[in-house]
Amino acid sequence: MSRAARRLGLVAVALVAASAIGAAAGPWRASRHGAPERAVAVTADRTTSDARRFLEAYLAADGRVVRHDQGGDTVSEGQAYALLVSVGVGDRATFDRVWAWTTVNLQRPDGLLAWRWADGAVVDPEPAADADLDAAWALALAARRWPRGGYEDAARTIADGVAAHETAQLSDGTSVLAAGPWAIRSAADGRPVVVNPSYASPVAESVLAADGLADPTLGAARRAGARRVVAALLEDRGVPTDWARVSQDGTTDPADSPTEAGGGRFGWDAVRVPLRFAPSCDPADRSLAAQLWPAFQAGAGVEAMRDHPARLVGAAAAAAADAPERAQALLDEASESDTARSTYYGSALTALGRLLLGTDRLGGCPPLARR
Numbered sequence: 001m002s003r004a005a006r007r008l009g010l011v012a013v014a015l016v017a018a019s020a021i022g023a024a025a026g027p028w029r030a031s032r033h034g035a036p037e038r039a040v041a042v043t044a045d046r047t048t049s050d051a052r053r054f055l056e057a058y059l060a061a062d063g064r065v066v067r068h069d070q071g072g073d074t075v076s077e078g079q080a081y082a083l084l085v086s087v088g089v090g091d092r093a094t095f096d097r098v099w100a101w102t103t104v105n106l107q108r109p110d111g112l113l114a115w116r117w118a119d120g121a122v123v124d125p126e127p128a129a130d131a132d133l134d135a136a137w138a139l140a141l142a143a144r145r146w147p148r149g150g151y152e153d154a155a156r157t158i159a160d161g162v163a164a165h166e167t168a169q170l171s172d173g174t175s176v177l178a179a180g181p182w183a184i185r186s187a188a189d190g191r192p193v194v195v196n197p198s199y200a201s202p203v204a205e206s207v208l209a210a211d212g213l214a215d216p217t218l219g220a221a222r223r224a225g226a227r228r229v230v231a232a233l234l235e236d237r238g239v240p241t242d243w244a245r246v247s248q249d250g251t252t253d254p255a256d257s258p259t260e261a262g263g264g265r266f267g268w269d270a271v272r273v274p275l276r277f278a279p280s281c282d283p284a285d286r287s288l289a290a291q292l293w294p295a296f297q298a299g300a301g302v303e304a305m306r307d308h309p310a311r312l313v314g315a316a317a318a319a320a321a322d323a324p325e326r327a328q329a330l331l332d333e334a335s336e337s338d339t340a341r342s343t344y345y346g347s348a349l350t351a352l353g354r355l356l357l358g359t360d361r362l363g364g365c366p367p368l369a370r371r
Helices: 003-021 044-058 076-088 090-106 129-146 149-164 179-188 203-210 215-238 269-279 283-290 293-297 308-320 324-342 344-358
Strands: 116-118 119-122 167-169 176-177 193-195 244-247 252-255
Touching: 044 076, 044 324, 044 344, 076 090, 076 129, 076 193, 076 344, 090 129, 129 149, 129 203, 149 167, 167 179, 176 193, 176 215, 203 215, 203 269, 215 244, 215 252, 215 283, 269 283, 269 308, 269 344, 283 308, 293 308, 308 324, 308 344, 324 344
Parallel strands: none
Antiparallel strands: 116 119, 167 176, 193 244, 244 252
């Protein structure tokens, strides 16, 4: 079957499913094995309302996530966030709409997703590894929740693309998730690999490996590489940076941007690092997230982030292990801040923060769940 025919088939399945299901389904009440979801500190109502606020504010009827506060464009990151949020609240109709738009408009022949779309067309075809890994993760979760929907094959296709085009094998045996295929190409002559520490996702790696959708050995190697990168930055700077460069011997240095060396900064990307690591089931990952709590308490981050939901959610993730009550309060502050002045990024991270830190709906070990 040609790729065009396969895409049309996937879209047809998605549209039929969306039509059959109609309006949004209720919140997901069961785990993968059908057991009731564990009681959590974050109420189901608050989790669902934050998810709905993001989807209703930024998701167009055709399944495109619109960054209204950033010029009205669409990025693969946003599509992946919407997939995770919709599967997290058990809304198959929305999930299928988002995936249908994504596969028609962003998916490349190698399975990865073009990064940016605007004014009716892709304007930057280079993928971003976080969106690819997140999309594969969301599709794996959809396959658990809604079997026989074609989601497993879709997840495997993207995971294979991440392995082939976004994973750097260093000379010391380390594997790292590169920022995108361009970062692999730029390192072909032995130069450092550009990474974004907030792109790594231990929970995504674990879900894909557990379900046989990605090579578990490679996934474990990328997780170890991610811990090594973040640990090196914490030792050097006390916080992770938005960008970093990893040399072939594994040495990690902060960077100012994907193309410029420098001291780096703890900014809009790096603030997601604790949210990536805190819901992991591996104590080593959770420990890295917890090490950031003193930095948040000390006011780390650029000035514009001070009361932004993105920073509040990152702080909640860092606080979750040792100060769960404070973490819960920070999540509530994030919700209130986004309700008062919504932004695409803040709304998305608030919704994901609720799901990842307070429920096991996305496949992790939520640090705010009641034991």
